[in-house]
Each structure stands twice: as structure tokens, then as C-alpha cells.
Amino acid sequence: MLGEHAVKTPEDLRNMPKEYQELVTHLMLVHTEGELTGADDYTQVFYNLAPNSYEKVVCCERAIEELQHYQLSSEVLAGIGVDTDYMLAQHFKERPYYANELVRGVRTWMERGFFSFLGEAVVLEHLLEFETCSYEPFSEIFVRQIIKDEHVHVAHGFRIVRDACRSPETRTEAQVALDRLWPHVLALFGRDDSHRSQQYVKWGLRKTTNGELRKEFVRKTLPKLSELGLSVPGMALAPAGVN
Ligand SMILES: [Fe+2]
Ligand SMILES: [Fe+2]
Numbered sequence: 001m002l003g004e005h006a007v008k009t010p011e012d013l014r015n016m017p018k019e020y021q022e023l024v025t026h027l028m029l030v031h032t033e034g035e036l037t038g039a040d041d042y043t044q045v046f047y048n049l050a051p052n053s054y055e056k057v058v059c060c061e062r063a064i065e066e067l068q069h070y071q072l073s074s075e076v077l078a079g080i081g082v083d084t085d086y087m088l089a090q091h092f093k094e095r096p097y098y099a100n101e102l103v104r105g106v107r108t109w110m111e112r113g114f115f116s117f118l119g120e121a122v123v124l125e126h127l128l129e130f131e132t133c134s135y136e137p138f139s140e141i142f143v144r145q146i147i148k149d150e151h152v153h154v155a156h157g158f159r160i161v162r163d164a165c166r167s168p169e170t171r172t173e174a175q176v177a178l179d180r181l182w183p184h185v186l187a188l189f190g191r192d193d194s195h196r197s198q199q200y201v202k203w204g205l206r207k208t209t210n211g212e213l214r215k216e217f218v219r220k221t222l223p224k225l226s227e228l229g230l231s232v233p234g235m236a237l238a239p240a241g242v243n
Contacts, residue, residue: 002204005136010079013135020203023196024135025082027205030097032073032084034123037103039066040092046112058156065149072141079137101184110164110177116157118181118221122188124150125213134204165228175230182232189214
């Protein structure tokens with residue numbers, strides 16, 4: 001496996017094997033597009049669902065942060081001659097990546113809570129891997145800003161769901177949202193047998209494959225759901241409190 005921050009500059013990248021160059025470019029394109037789609041979700045979907053002015057303000061703040069993440073990531077791509085301006089003209093539902101119900105199909109404020117509590121948490125699991133990835137200009141943006149912001153995004157989603165779970169009526173609403181979205185949360189990790197995720201590990205762009213990362217996420221998440229009085233299929237296999 002290629003070591004942490006082994007490839008330091010765009011010039012170093014040009015001297016790497018073509019396979020590495022293609023993989024890192026693909027990884028960065030997917031990430032960059034995801035950040036922009038996040039900004040669109042906050043402005044075009046969640047803003048309209050927000051129950052009060054405070055939550056509308058939060059949606060605007062999150063959109064600014066996601067746009068800043070897009071800019072940071074697109075600058076790294078620009079450094080190797082890849083222009084991502086075309087993404088700005090696309091509607092988020094027309095983009096090629098993240099064609100997932102959690103990202104494109106949130107219908108209620110409760111589902112918006114799960115988008116952040118679980119969906120952005122899945123993304124954060126990936127970003128924590130990018131923090132130490134072999135291409136340093138890319139890893140650096142996660143260390144500098146993105147990881148810190150995303151922890152806040154996930155925590156806000158948790159608060160929305162936690163507050164809902166304090167009364168039986170709204171906890172039922174939360175369970176309905178979770179039932180619909182849980183399969184899409186798991187799908188966000190991609191396929192277990194993804195050849196590309198194995199290649200990412202080989203080249204030090206990630207530490208773990210899709211399947212390993214999903215398994216670990218489920219292990220960490222089930223006790224949190226159980227504490228809120230929520231459940232998902234298969235939960236009995238991993239009771240609350242098991243670490
Ligand atoms: Fe982001
Ligand atoms: Fe985010």
C-alpha cells in the first residue's frame with residue numbers, strides 16, 4: 001500500500017502510474033460533485049422543509065460550508081488541470097454520482113434529520129479516510145476544514161432525530177423515516193465487491209474497502225439508534241451497548 005501523503009504535489013502525481021492518476025482523479029471528482037450536491041440539498045430541498053426561521057438559517061449556513069468544500073476540492077482538481085465548473089450548471093438530480101434516495105429524495109423534515117445524522121455520517125467515514133490519503137493536496141483540505149464542519153453537520157442531524165424521539169408520536173414518525181431510508185444509508189457505501197474500492201486501498205487513497213467500512217458503521221450506529229428507541233432490520237444481531 002502506498003503510504004500517507006506519499007504523493008506531495010501535482011508534479012509528483014504526473015510521475016505516478018496512469019492507474020493511480022486515474023483513480024485519484026475519479027475519487028476527487030466524485031467527492032467534489034458530492035459537496036456541490038450537498039449545497040443544493042440544503043438550499044433546494046431542506047430550506048423548503050425547514051419548520052422555522054432558525055432551521056432555515058442553519059440550512060443557509062450549511063449550504064455556504066458545502067460550497068466552500070466544493071471550492072476547496074475543485075481547486076485541488078484545477079491543480080492537475082481538471083475543470084469542474086460544468087458541475088455548477090447541472091441540476092443535482094442530473095449529476096452522475098450519489099444517485100441515492102437519501103441525497104436526492106428527502107421528503108420530510110424528519111428525513112432531513114436522518115440525512116445528516118446517518119447520511120452525512122457515512123460521508124464522514126469516507127472523509128476520515130481521505131484525511132490520510134496518499135495524495136497530499138487532497139488530504140490537506142480535510143485536515144484544514146472539511147472534517148471539522150462535517151462533525152457539526154452530523155451532530156445537528158442527531159439533535160433533530162433525538163428531539164423527535166422524546167415523544168412517542170414523533171418517535172413513530174422518526175421510525176417511519178428510518179424504515180424508508182436505512183437501506184439507502186447502507187447503499188451509500190457502494191458495493192461490497194467494488195473493484196475500485198480495493199484499488200483505492202492498494203494505492204493508499206483509502207484504508208478500508210466498502211464492505212469493511214459499512215460493517216464498522218453499522219456496529220457503531222445500532223447502539224445509538226437503540227438508545228433513541230429506534231430499530232432497523234437485523235438489529236437483534238447486534239444489541240445496544242455492544243462495542
Ligand atoms: Fe461537505
Ligand atoms: Fe455536510
